[in-house]
Amino acid sequence: MIDFKTKYGPWAIIAGASEGLGAAFAEALAKRHLNLVLIARRSDKLEQLSHKLRDNYPIEIINHSIDLADFEQTKLFFSELSIDIGLLVYNAAYAPIGYFENIPEHDLDQIVNVNIKTPLLLTKLVSAKMIEMGKGGIVLMSSLAGSHGSPKIATYAASKAFNIILAEGLWNELKRHGIDVLASCAGAITTPGYTKAQNAKEAPGTLxxxxxAEKTINALGKGPTTVPGTVNKVARFFMGRLFSRKFAISIMDKNTQKLS
Structure with a gap:
């Protein structure tokens, strides 16, 4: 715990922290005694989470309601922080479900802003300070869907592919500054959003x-990517190494048809 706090403390910022996986990251890092900056749109959820964490862990917490699709608003908020961020966890994501022909242009703009522009901005801002400190960590939550074409969530999957490639490149660039970068390629997760979208039984490998959150944090510093869960690791190996791209996409098509 002391080593983790020394390496990635004293503050961690979690984008998309109000519930689900973001809240799980907040608790996992609170257990490791990191102070937290929690940002998301829903201030009520942030307050509930903060009260819970403060009651259980001796840490400081800063909440801020922010629309992570707003590049300038996010940049302004970060510029006003006067604390040393040792760890960034970018968990926020916008994932409209539907075939591309039916996705409104506004949703396309939101995908780019939330899933690509803002994690890119925050990564740039936190890494600059981390380089000065000579330590730190950056976690970009990606998805197994980002490994290949995924019908009905094609735009979301494409944005997650961006984060995988970004993390892999920065893992190599920033390690000489003592900064660990990781893309977590998760499969299905029992979050409120997934439960709402999934009309049938849980997908294989659902965690x-x-x-x-725990598996991702434990993988930090061990390589550029991680895939939480044995079933998901096996699935990624088969889909990426053994199956043809055409066959992998057809498998994804069958799995995503149930989403709504």
């Missing part, structure tokens, strides 16, 4: 949010 709870606390397990994904």
């Amino acid at each position: 709870d949010a606390a397990t994904v």
Whole structure:
């Protein structure tokens, strides 16, 4: 715990922290005695989570309600922080479900802003300070869907592919500054959003949010990517190494048809 706090403390910022996986990350890092900056749109959820964490852990917490699709608002908020951020966890995501022909242009703009522009901005801002400190960590939550074409969530999957490639490149660039970068390629997670979208039984390899958060944090510093869960690791190996791209996409098509 002391080593973790020394390496990635004293403050961690979690984007998309109000519930589900973001809240699980907050608790996992609170257990490791990191102070937290929690940002998301829903201030009521942030307050509930903060009260819970303060009651259980001796840490400081800063909450801020922010629309992570707003590039300038996010940049302004970060510029006003006067604390040393040692760890960034970017968990926020916008994932409209539907075939591309039916996705409104506004949703396309939201995907780019939330899933690509803002994690890119925050990564740039936190890494600059981390380079000065000579330590730190950056976790970009991605998805197994980002490994290949995924019908009905094609735009979401494409944005998650961006984060995988970004993390892999920065893992190599920033390690000489003592900064660990990681893309977590998660499968299905039992979050409120997934439960709402999934009309049938859980997908194979589905994990709870606390397990994904712990496995991701434990993988930090061990390589550029991680895939939480044995079933998901096997699935990624088969889909990426043994199956043809055409066959992998057809499998994804069958799995995503149930989403709504």
